[in-house]
Amino acid sequence: MITYEWLYILTGGFFLVWSLLSLRDAKWGNAAFWGLLAASFLFGSHLSDFANGVLVLALVGIAGLGLLKRSDPATTTLEERQAHSDRLGNRLFLPALIVPLTAVAGTLLYNYTPLSESGLLAERRETLILFSLGTLIALTSAMLWLRPPVLAAAEEGRRLLDSIGWAGILPQMLAALGAVFALAGVGDIIGGIAGAIIPDGSIFLTVVVFALGMALFTMIMGNAFAAFPVMAAAIGIPLLVEGYGGNPAVIGAVGMLAGFCGTLMTPMAANFNIVPAALLELKDQNAVIRQQVGTALPLWVCNVVIIYVGAFLLWS
Numbered sequence: 001m002i003t004y005e006w007l008y009i010l011t012g013g014f015f016l017v018w019s020l021l022s023l024r025d026a027k028w029g030n031a032a033f034w035g036l037l038a039a040s041f042l043f044g045s046h047l048s049d050f051a052n053g054v055l056v057l058a059l060v061g062i063a064g065l066g067l068l069k070r071s072d073p074a075t076t077t078l079e080e081r082q083a084h085s086d087r088l089g090n091r092l093f094l095p096a097l098i099v100p101l102t103a104v105a106g107t108l109l110y111n112y113t114p115l116s117e118s119g120l121l122a123e124r125r126e127t128l129i130l131f132s133l134g135t136l137i138a139l140t141s142a143m144l145w146l147r148p149p150v151l152a153a154a155e156e157g158r159r160l161l162d163s164i165g166w167a168g169i170l171p172q173m174l175a176a177l178g179a180v181f182a183l184a185g186v187g188d189i190i191g192g193i194a195g196a197i198i199p200d201g202s203i204f205l206t207v208v209v210f211a212l213g214m215a216l217f218t219m220i221m222g223n224a225f226a227a228f229p230v231m232a233a234a235i236g237i238p239l240l241v242e243g244y245g246g247n248p249a250v251i252g253a254v255g256m257l258a259g260f261c262g263t264l265m266t267p268m269a270a271n272f273n274i275v276p277a278a279l280l281e282l283k284d285q286n287a288v289i290r291q292q293v294g295t296a297l298p299l300w301v302c303n304v305v306i307i308y309v310g311a312f313l314l315w316s
Contacts, residue, residue, distance in 0.1 A: 002122065004122065007132050012038045014157070015035075017154050018034045019033075022162075029062055036062075070165075073159055074155070075155050084146075095139075098137050100131075102131070102133055102134025103131040107126050110130070178221065178229045178230060187229065187232070188234070190234035194206075194213075197209075203244050206240060206244070210236055210258075212258075214256070215259060218262030219265060220266075223269065224256050224259025227259050246312050247312075251311050257299075261303065262296075265292065267285075272288075274288075
């Protein structure tokens, strides 16, 4: 059976390659950072909580001391990239389309055919496993089609990753932070406050508070995956699902979308908002956020309506 452990090993392998390439180029801080991250994926499930905690602190120390540097490995020149672009045009994006196609079509094919009885993929992990498979297929297809040097993908990946730096693993860190907050009982505290404020029987107001909480907590924590465990424990599950009998699938899915509205408006989502501004060398570090606010606010309003209508009116 293919489980998450396979994906951890695959991801750890990529980070290990980037670490070795950094070591070859005497980028000691980069090599240590990506090497430790590789170790967390490859061996994290076999290490103690204390050892994993020390590993995370080491990552924070390397990043905090500014030891991560931009790299400029020898890849294709600007002229070569322009030539590829002129020759292939938008066909260059075809390998990228393989990834979502494999994830969506593969999940439907696996779950709604006799393949699901094979037990090949871990239960409720099919989509992520197939997403990873799609990535490998896309990479292989691009290599066979374009025939770049063997290490081209690794070098280009390292160049991009080193440009982003520590913010590249920010979603993973913040998602873990959300789980810590949930275990610490933050959701119960917020749920108690919300229960005291929201009038009994007011489904719509409860939906508004849930969606607003998702957006605000995402803005504070920088990631909707970090906000969701807290808001689900506070309002989503006890009030909307168990209290009012709402459709949990709609509440979960669209609730996350409400959180993503917060992602569009916060500098805490550094890898989404601050990093693009830095890569594009924009003078205004908040330029990306300013452009996104006009989309985020009306989208959040639509989320509230969809949760209310889809989870309660249509569901009932």
